[in-house]
Amino acid sequence: MSFVTRRALSTLIPPKVASPKAIGAAPDALRMQRVVSFYEKLPRGPAPEVKATGLLGRYQAKHFGKNPTAKPIIHAIVFLLVVGYAQNYYFHLRKLPDELLGPKTFRNGCR
Known part of the structure; x- marks a missing residue:
C-alpha cells in the first residue's frame, strides 16, 4: 500500500x-x-431521539420527519392564496362601488 x-x-x-x-x-x-x-x-450505541418542542419543531417533526408528506406544499399554497386575497381586497376590492358587491342587506352581517 x-x-x-x-x-x-x-x-x-x-x-x-x-x-x-x-x-x-x-x-x-x-x-x-x-x-x-x-x-x-463516550456514550455507546445510537444517540437518543430528540423530542421536538415548539410549534415549528412539532410541525417539522410531523410533516418532514420519518414519514414526509405533501401537506406543507398544500399549506403554502393556501397561505399564499389567503394573503393574496387579503392584499387584493385591501388595495382594490374595498374601493369598488356598492352595486358590484351585492345587496346591502347581506353585507357586514346586517339584515
Missing part, C-alpha cells in the same frame, strides 16, 4: 486505543491513559 493510500485511510479509521502498559514510556503512557479514559467516557 502506498504512503498516500495509507494516509488517506488513516483519517477514516479512529485512533487505536491501547492500554498504557503496552506503550512502555512513562510520558506516553500518561498521555495514552488520558486518551483511553476519554474514549471510555
Whole structure:
C-alpha cells in the first residue's frame, strides 16, 4: 500500500486505543491513559431521539420527519392564496362601488 493510500485511510479509521502498559514510556503512557479514559467516557450505541418542542419543531417533526408528506406544499399554497386575497381586497376590492358587491342587506352581517 502506498504512503498516500495509507494516509488517506488513516483519517477514516479512529485512533487505536491501547492500554498504557503496552506503550512502555512513562510520558506516553500518561498521555495514552488520558486518551483511553476519554474514549471510555463516550456514550455507546445510537444517540437518543430528540423530542421536538415548539410549534415549528412539532410541525417539522410531523410533516418532514420519518414519514414526509405533501401537506406543507398544500399549506403554502393556501397561505399564499389567503394573503393574496387579503392584499387584493385591501388595495382594490374595498374601493369598488356598492352595486358590484351585492345587496346591502347581506353585507357586514346586517339584515
